[in-house]
Amino acid sequence: MLHATTPAHVKRQQFRERLESGELLRFPGAFNPLSARLIERKGFDGVYISGAVLSADLGLPDIGLTTLTEVAGRAAQIARTTELPAIVDADTGFGETMNVARTIQILEDAGLAGCHIEDQVNPKRCGHLDGKEVVDEETALKRIRAARDARRDENFLIMARTDIRAVAGLDAAIERIQRLVDAGADAVFPEAMRNLDEFRAVVRAVDVPVLANMTEFGKSDLFTVDELREAGIRMVIWPVSLLRMAMGAAERALDTLIADGNLSGQLDSMQHRADLYDLLDYETYNQFDSGIYNFHITKE
Structure with missing residues (x-):
């Protein structure tokens, strides 16, 4: 009633334990608190909160127009209503290093289990659109270091997302992912992978969990959970699916x-x-x- 009974720090701890077990965790995207509760009832492992969905909910395109206050407020509303861990899309951290640090602490306070920070330039755009630009490597690494240093709960998941695959190819993506892990990322989100072999290559390259984004009408094929599990993926999101259906x-x-x-x-x-x-x-x-x-x- 009213709120979930599991405290946020316990959700984070339980989530990290499950993630370290090696199983694949399924995170459908919630477009409001009620849909998050339905995700829990259907037996999924967690709730994903998409930046594209939050933008659309405000009648805006996904081009970096939403603010930290808007994202944290909506994410808190969703996280509070479910016993599941909730991960939120934090775009580029809503600024550079000091802004990224503040973002992490505000999202911790909002009850989230983790977030991902990407390496696009500001203003960003949807990861499956053409014409993306990414920041230089040092800027990308500074964002992840700032996120890692700012968190107060070691179980709050810092995930690094890179969009460089669409800009410079798979080899560049793997190289950047490895550097992001060295900078402190607990997990990685390689955006717009083309096929299962590309996912397998990323999994082989790092020793942290890899997330697969199964968004419709994008660059990646819509692989099944079993196919992704076989490729070594540890988390899968369907970020906008429920909103599209609704x-x-x-x-x-x-x-x-x-x-x-x-x-x-x-x-x-x-x-x-x-x-x-x-x-x-x-x-x-x-x-x-x-x-x-x-x-x-x-x-x-």
Whole structure:
């Protein structure tokens, strides 16, 4: 009720223990707190909070327009409602080294289990668009060092994302990833890998967990969990999938309203009110109210 019962530092510890076990962890992207709760109920391992989703939620393109305050606030709302660890997209750290350090501490305070910092220039753009630019190696390394030095909970995951594959090729990506790990990254996120062999090459090159981004309509094929597990991947995200599904359903519903004037033919596609109330745990709230407000007003 109200908030998750597991404290943030415990979520982080449990997450790091599972990550170190070698299993592949599945992190669908939540587009709001309610969808995070559904992700938990369906038995997934964690919740991912996408910068592209947060931008879209504000009616903005994913080009670095969101602020740290906006991202941390929405991420906190999502993280508080689930017992699962939540990882957030922190873009380029919302500035350079001092800004990155502040970002890490604010995200820790917001209850997140970790974040990733990327090596694009400011303003950044979606990782699967053409025309990206990355910063020089020293700037990228400074961001990760600043993140590592700023965290107060050693279990807060510092993940380094690199977009250099699309700019300079796989060899350059592997070289940069290795340097980012040397700088203190706990995990790596190689963006826009072309195939499983490229993922395997990254896995062989480092001794930290590697994340795979399975976003639709992007540069990477949509590999299955089993295929990624076989390639040595330890985390997989589907960052925008639930938002895309929800918006697709919303558009179809609006078209139906225009065509038919009502949605009676779409009821089977909707979440039933009873299922929503169950997901929100209405019964617990009702019991809480009954236990506190147990007086009766009578007329004398």
